[in-house]
Amino acid sequence: MDERTLSRRAFCKVLAVAALFPGTVAAAAAPRAGARLGLHNIHTGEDLDLTLRQRGRYDRETLAALNRFFRCHHTGEIADIDPAAVDVLCDLRRSLGFQGRVRIISGYRSPSYNDLLLRRGRRVAKQSLHTQGLAIDFAVPGLSSARVGKAARSLEAGGVGVYRDFVHVDTGRVRHWKG
Numbered sequence: 001m002d003e004r005t006l007s008r009r010a011f012c013k014v015l016a017v018a019a020l021f022p023g024t025v026a027a028a029a030a031p032r033a034g035a036r037l038g039l040h041n042i043h044t045g046e047d048l049d050l051t052l053r054q055r056g057r058y059d060r061e062t063l064a065a066l067n068r069f070f071r072c073h074h075t076g077e078i079a080d081i082d083p084a085a086v087d088v089l090c091d092l093r094r095s096l097g098f099q100g101r102v103r104i105i106s107g108y109r110s111p112s113y114n115d116l117l118l119r120r121g122r123r124v125a126k127q128s129l130h131t132q133g134l135a136i137d138f139a140v141p142g143l144s145s146a147r148v149g150k151a152a153r154s155l156e157a158g159g160v161g162v163y164r165d166f167v168h169v170d171t172g173r174v175r176h177w178k179g
Contacts, residue, residue, distance in 0.1 A: 037090050038101035043073035047101060052090055058083050070107025070136070077110040081133045084171045088157045089136065092169075095151055098140055105166050106130055106137040123179065129159070135170035149176070 039048045048069045050062055063083065070081040089102055109117075109130035117124045129135040140148050149162030152169050153176050161168035163179035 035090050035094070037086070037093065038099075039069060039089075039104050040101040041069060041073070041104045043105075049101075052086065067108075067133075070104070070133070072108050072110040072113055073106075074113040074116070075110045077108070079108045079110075079133045081107055081136075082171050084157065085134060085136050085169060088152065088155060088169045088171075089138065091155055091157075092140070092148065092151055095154075096140065096143060096148065098143065100141055103139045103141060104136065105139065106135075108133045129170040129172050134172060135159075135168060137166050137168045139166045 035052045037048075037050060037052055040046070041048075046069060048065060050065060052058065052062065054062070063080075066081050066083070066086055067078050071078040092098075093102060107130070109124075109128060111131050114124055114126075114128050114131050118126060124130075130137075139145070145162050145164060145167050148167045149160055152160040152167055156174050158169060158171040158174060160176040161179050162176070168179075
């Protein structure tokens with residue numbers, strides 16, 4: 001993708017957010033460089049507060065911190081998490097005007113843990129994008145999953161699943177569902 005494509009995509013996201021949440025255009029249009037993100041992992045109890053980009057790019061230390069934070073909580077296995085999925089969280093946090101920590105339920109999920117969940121009858125995809133580091137399940141304290149999911153769908157950044165207590169976002173093809 002060239003810079004023009006990214007700019008058009010960002011512009012379309014701003015328009016979509018503006019249509020859903022009037023008055024948030026300035027916040028949604030703000031550049032991502034230097035954007036702060038606060039996260040809390042409900043399984044490990046860890047908090048992570050960081051600036052996503054330095055000079056418009058993720059640096060190695062930030063990516064390493066994100067990969068460790070989003071590791072499989074069951075096996076401890078660390079894998080690369082797609083920075084675009086983290087960008088979705090940052091964009092949502094900003095567009096919703098949320099200042100607190102986003103509660104992370106699941107990031108990377110090892111294939112062995114995904115198989116275990118399947119054997120236990122959990123409703124997880126056999127070829128889950130979590131096993132590729134392309135998906136995040138999360139909740140925004142004080143906001144309904146329906147509201148957060150609506151904002152996530154407006155970004156058209158990938159898949160969005162809305163469940164009773166959390167929202168799933170991924171960087172796969174654009175689609176949405178209710179769980």
